[in-house]
Amino acid sequence: MNMSELLSKEDFEKKLKDMGSMYHIHHPFHVRMYEGSCTKEEIQGWVANRFYYQCAIPIKDAAIMSNNPPIEDRRKWVDRILDHDSVGGGIEAWLDLGVAVGLKKEDLESHKFVLPAVKFAVDAYVNFARRSPWKEAAMSSLTEMFAPQIHQQRLDTWPKNYPWIEQNGLRYFQKRLSEARRDVQHGLSMTLVEFDTVELQNRACEILQFKLDILWTMCDALYLAYELKRPPYFNIKDCNATRKITCN
Numbered sequence: 001m002n003m004s005e006l007l008s009k010e011d012f013e014k015k016l017k018d019m020g021s022m023y024h025i026h027h028p029f030h031v032r033m034y035e036g037s038c039t040k041e042e043i044q045g046w047v048a049n050r051f052y053y054q055c056a057i058p059i060k061d062a063a064i065m066s067n068n069p070p071i072e073d074r075r076k077w078v079d080r081i082l083d084h085d086s087v088g089g090g091i092e093a094w095l096d097l098g099v100a101v102g103l104k105k106e107d108l109e110s111h112k113f114v115l116p117a118v119k120f121a122v123d124a125y126v127n128f129a130r131r132s133p134w135k136e137a138a139m140s141s142l143t144e145m146f147a148p149q150i151h152q153q154r155l156d157t158w159p160k161n162y163p164w165i166e167q168n169g170l171r172y173f174q175k176r177l178s179e180a181r182r183d184v185q186h187g188l189s190m191t192l193v194e195f196d197t198v199e200l201q202n203r204a205c206e207i208l209q210f211k212l213d214i215l216w217t218m219c220d221a222l223y224l225a226y227e228l229k230r231p232p233y234f235n236i237k238d239c240n241a242t243r244k245i246t247c248n
């Protein structure tokens, strides 16, 4: 809902943080995953689909760089790209997670298990970053305010609930705890300073909602395909557009 009056920085921060009530940590697919109710196939499906998001993050960050932020911000953005794309960085850590859950690296890299709705949602994020002023695209990463909790939740519950997953696969989640906090410090302080009119504060909330929608939509697609067993075209006989959603 749009605000009609300019909020103080404290109230604006609270308003943004309150939107965490719509974070995908609350999606039924995530809830089942952390409670330990997901099957091996569901975990594999989530890991394979999320890899598409992982690959898009540094591309999205490079798109933000290309929209010409000041040098101090660019330096911070280079760090974000390296977090994912450097040797031993996030992309490699996620591939290790894939292997730890029983997937083949080449299957992940081919994106053959990626559901169309996941692809559309993630591509929308990259396209938004390409086309928007850099400050808008930068602030859209602020769903990361809520990410340390979801990573910690996996570190706390997966070893007990999914003992078949090799422990070294969980390195990605550990690594993101500090990286996400650093990203948020930068992204949030920029947002609180730069989005300084009622219109801009409303715009920031709209953008954060768009990003929450992307994450929620990815979970909806997973829920439909893996939990309800209704991947695209599931009911059409001999349809050659039906995607492979399992590695068996």
Ligand SMILES: O=C(O)c1cc(C(=O)O)c2c(n1)C(=O)C(=O)c1cc(C(=O)O)[nH]c1-2
Pocket: 057, 090, 140, 141, 142, 143, 144, 145, 146, 147, 150, 151, 176, 215
């Ligand atoms: O596991 C998650 O639930 C989750 C969520 C998010 C997020 O909130 O966008 C990110 C990540 N992980 C993540 O690992 C990550 O590197 C990341 C970067 C960004 C971003 O928008 O720049 N979001 C996220």
